[in-house]
Amino acid sequence: MRRIPGGKGVVELADGQGGVETLRLLEELFFRRVKEHLKRVEGGVGIDFPDDGALIPLPGGGFLVVTADSYTVNPPFFPGGNIGSLAVHGSINDVVMMGGRPVAMLDTIVVEEGFPMGDLEAIVNSMLEALEKEGVPLIGGDFKVMPKGQLDRITVTTVGLGVARSPIVDKPRGGDKIVVTDYVGDHGAVILMLQMGMGDVEEIASGSLKSDSKPLTPLLPVFEKFAGYIHAARDPTRGGLAGVLNEWARSGGLLAVIREEEVPVRDAVRRFAEMLGVDPLYLASEGAAVLSVSPEVAEEVVSELRGRGFPNARVIGEFRENPKYRGFVVSETGVGGHRIIEPPRGVIVPRIC
Amino acid sequence: MRRIPGGKGVVELADGQGGVETLRLLEELFFRRVKEHLKRVEGGVGIDFPDDGALIPLPGGGFLVVTADSYTVNPPFFPGGNIGSLAVHGSINDVVMMGGRPVAMLDTIVVEEGFPMGDLEAIVNSMLEALEKEGVPLIGGDFKVMPKGQLDRITVTTVGLGVARSPIVDKPRGGDKIVVTDYVGDHGAVILMLQMGMGDVEEIASGSLKSDSKPLTPLLPVFEKFAGYIHAARDPTRGGLAGVLNEWARSGGLLAVIREEEVPVRDAVRRFAEMLGVDPLYLASEGAAVLSVSPEVAEEVVSELRGRGFPNARVIGEFRENPKYRGFVVSETGVGGHRIIEPPRGVIVPRIC
Structure with missing residues (x-):
């Protein structure tokens, strides 16, 4: 070792x-x-x-949510966005996953000497545009340049600030239903295609596959309505759905059981994953969420989600108290068999986000 | 253009x-x-x-101070610290310069594949040690790895959170005295020596020259005592004292007049700077502050500083209303002459912080 x-x-x-x-x-x-x-x-x-985020009690009640994340995605431009919009959405989503309403953002940008000024401008414009759509002001930042050859193009770090009245504490409970809000794996599939040289940005975009990078703030009214019933929420980025479920199973000392065929995966992503022998459960999403929800309200949460712009939301499984298989994630197959969904390991896609 | x-x-x-x-x-x-x-x-x-920091009004009164900074210093280890302690002190100082008491920190670390694990451990230990000395908890973070050759070793981003009752708004006024709390240029001189190959870490440290990287929290009681009289505070990092004074002269529409021989510079730094033809006024400090202080309390502030661990504090000049030379910084020479202190330009020391 x-x-x-x-x-x-x-x-x-x-x-x-x-x-x-x-x-x-x-x-x-x-x-x-x-x-x-x-x-x-x-x-x-x-x-x-x-975690990448923290909750700080506010004097007037409620909590300040603070998150920090560095983005290194390669390439910095991809169908569906760029490192700037990805960083903004990513930090907004980290705040939302803790039950916080995003209120402000800071950023730091480090670029390599020789980075095209037009690309930098496009990235900054995307950041500001993404923030404005959410009504979130950029309130500070830092900018550095590293000599040529000492950094591959650009990294962006974003700091998300939010306010949470009823924070989500990321603790799934036995009996909880596992709800996925949207298709998973889009972002991972797109970045993997680009890194493997399977087409440039335009070609891949024309094939209708693009990153799902988007803000998850539309989930906030659902979180508020079902406050106390949603025990954990995550956006499955690095490590994908398999990563989140394994972390939750481990941290909660629970067995997660899912029905793989229920997991919403786009046909294009499924085909691509099959072709490469990659499991879509391990591919990153940047605009989907996984929720651990009290069973008595799970179907209600799903129909609320469907009515609020998440038509693919569904229950894909549940957490069980099972002393023998605590910390495991299994998929029930059609014929009564089980497949263990291992935690992600090794390098599937470097610099995915 | x-x-x-x-x-x-x-x-x-x-x-x-x-x-x-x-x-x-x-x-x-x-x-x-x-x-x-x-x-x-x-x-x-x-x-x-x-700016790299922002003030957000808190519901119960006072302000939340938030700062974000990315550190890229090369080399990551230097006499007097490393990139970890530098990042912690840097963000603590950014909070303090806004009149805030640091209350928490987040960090993100991006390392190059192949970075020595022992060095990473040493950096993390330094961060935690620096935080503990200040009683500031690390409450969240992110960690990423970039493939070999895509990042030169390591970058660290720190997010400083603080609370300010009487924030300092960074607006010097005509008539203000310019106070420097300590020797300037130590950090810049050390990093420049290392980058020029003028000795390794041990040799330079044995020559008694080391980075001045340290927390400036001992300034807080002085800021509190003279609240309303200290109109601006900065730690002169990139661009040095010359950079801060030029920014202030420009933003305040004032003429800054200093007496260069009053600026505290260590003999070793002065000798080194002379040898290389570099002006110490442009070398970064990471443990000194420049203050713009109401003239009626300036000497009182200096004696308070001297009694609180800043024996080298002194008045080095003042801001004047001068419509003809607004935005300029000049040094009065002994014989009644003047030298313009130009704003920093070009590359003196890349990756200084």
């Missing part, structure tokens, strides 16, 4: 893919230390760390 | 150095657009944009 502590070895690409390796590295490098750190720090705000 | 709008040309290294080129690029790429953007966005929080 090359792992820390001890500090031997080097960081590997898989360590940043959001799968098993990432969780292990974060656990050993951050979570354990940060837990101790938070104990030692006076005035700690009483938060469980392991 | 290769500049936007029009989107021609490419980003140049000088565009990210914090000097004339950066201000011009930010003006044309961001500030103008963001001003329009903020007008269009409903619920804008009423903030002047052009």
Whole structure:
């Protein structure tokens, strides 16, 4: 084992893919230390760390939601968006997944010397446009340039600020239904095609496949209406649906059972995934959400979602208390068999977001 | 002119150095657009944009301070710290310079595949240690890996959160005295030496020259005591003291007059700068502050600073209303002559912070 502590070895690409390796590295490098750190720090705000976002109680009631994410997507322009709109939507969605209404954003941009000014302008314009559609102001930022050859084109970091009256605490419960709001895997499929040289941006876009990058703020009224019944919400980015379900099964000590044929996947994504031997459950989405919902309201939540611009929303499975298979995710196949959905590992698509 | 709008040309290294080129690029790429953007966005929080930090009114009174900064320093380890401690101190100082007490931090780390695990561990440990000394919890973060050759080692982005009762609005006034709290240029000199191959980390450290990277929170009680009298505060990082004074002279429509021999510069930094023909006024500090202070309390502020761990604090000049030389910074020389301190331009030290 090359792992820390001890500090031997080097960081590997898989360590940043959001799968098993990432969780292990974060656990050993951050979570354990940060837990101790938070104990030692006076005035700690009483938060469980392991996430890209945090909730801070506000003096007047409710919570401030803060999230930070760095985007490295390669290539920076893709059908359905670019690194700028992706970063804005991504941080908006991180705020929304915690039950927060986005109220402001900051950004930092690092570009490589020689990056085309027109591309930078297009990216900034996309960011501002995406923010304006959501009524969210950009209130600050930083800009740096790295010498040629020291950064591949551009990275964007966005900080999302929001306010949550009833935050979602990301704790699925036994019996909860698993609801998916939309098709999954679009973004991952598009970036994978581009990285494999299976067409340029125009060709792929003309094939009707594009990134699903979009803001998930239309979910907020549903979250508000069913406050207390939605126990966890995530957008399945790096690691895809398989990643989220495995993290939840592990953190909740539960067995997740899904019916794979219920998972909404676009035909084009399914065909492409089959061709490459990739499972769409592991492909990133940037405009879908997975919810863990009290069983008594699950169908009501689904019909509410369908009426609010998510016509593909559906229940795809449930969490069960099962001491023998706690932490597992399985798919029930038609004939009564089971297939284990392993947590993501290795490198499926580097620099997906 | 290769500049936007029009989107021609490419980003140049000088565009990210914090000097004339950066201000011009930010003006044309961001500030103008963001001003329009903020007008269009409903619920804008009423903030002047052009900064890495922002103030948001809190329901219970006072302001939330939020800052975001990406750190790209090369090399990541240097005498006096590393990219982790630099990022933590940098964001703490950005909060403090707005009159805020730091209360929490988030970070995102992007590393190159192959980065030594032990170095990453050392950087994370430094971050946590720096935070703990200040009693500031790390409450969230993100971690990504870029394939080998696509990023030179590591970048760190930190998000500082703070609370300000009496924020400092960064508006110097005519008549204000310019106060420097400490030696300037240490960080810039050290990074420049390393980048020029003038010794490795140990050799340079043994020569007693090291980065001044440190938290400026001890300034907070002084800011509180003299609330209303300190009209602007900045830590002179990229672009150095010359950069801050030129920005202030321009934004305030004032003439800044300093006495260069009053600016505290360590002998080692002065010798090194002379040898290379670099002006220490342009070298970055990461643990000093420049203040614009009402003249009637300036000496009191200085003696308060000296009693609180800043023995080198002193008045180095003042702002004057002078319609003919508005926006200029000049140094009065001993014999009654004047030298114009130009705003920084070009590339003095790339990846300084």
